Amino acid sequence: MPDIESRIVTEAALTPQDIHDRYRVLNGAIYGLASHGKWLGAFKPGNRSPDVKGLYLAGGAAHPGPGMPMVLMSGWIAADSLDQDRAAPRAQPPLNQYTAAPSPAAVV
Numbered sequence: 001m002p003d004i005e006s007r008i009v010t011e012a013a014l015t016p017q018d019i020h021d022r023y024r025v026l027n028g029a030i031y032g033l034a035s036h037g038k039w040l041g042a043f044k045p046g047n048r049s050p051d052v053k054g055l056y057l058a059g060g061a062a063h064p065g066p067g068m069p070m071v072l073m074s075g076w077i078a079a080d081s082l083d084q085d086r087a088a089p090r091a092q093p094p095l096n097q098y099t100a101a102p103s104p105a106a107v108v
Helices: 016-023 068-090
Strands: none
C-alpha cells in the first residue's frame, strides 16, 4: 500500500515516561523487574514477603515472572501460600479411618 501514510488519520506513541505516568510502573517498565542479572528466573522476589507477615506478592515482578500466564500463576502461588499459612495452626492429627480417633502414630 504505497499511500498508507496519507491514509493515517491519527497516530500516537507511548513512551516509557508515558507508561510510568499513566500506570505508575517503575520507569515505564511494562514487565516489572529486569529479567536478567540479579532478577533472573528463580531469583525474582518470592510470593511471601520475608519482611511483613501476612503479605503475599503476585504479579509480573514476583515469582515466576512477567507475562499474562506467569502473572496468573503468581496469583495462584500467592493464594496457595496464604491457604497453607492459614491452615498450618489448625492442623489436626490424622484420623483413623475406621474409628474416627487419632491414629496411633499421631498419639504421643
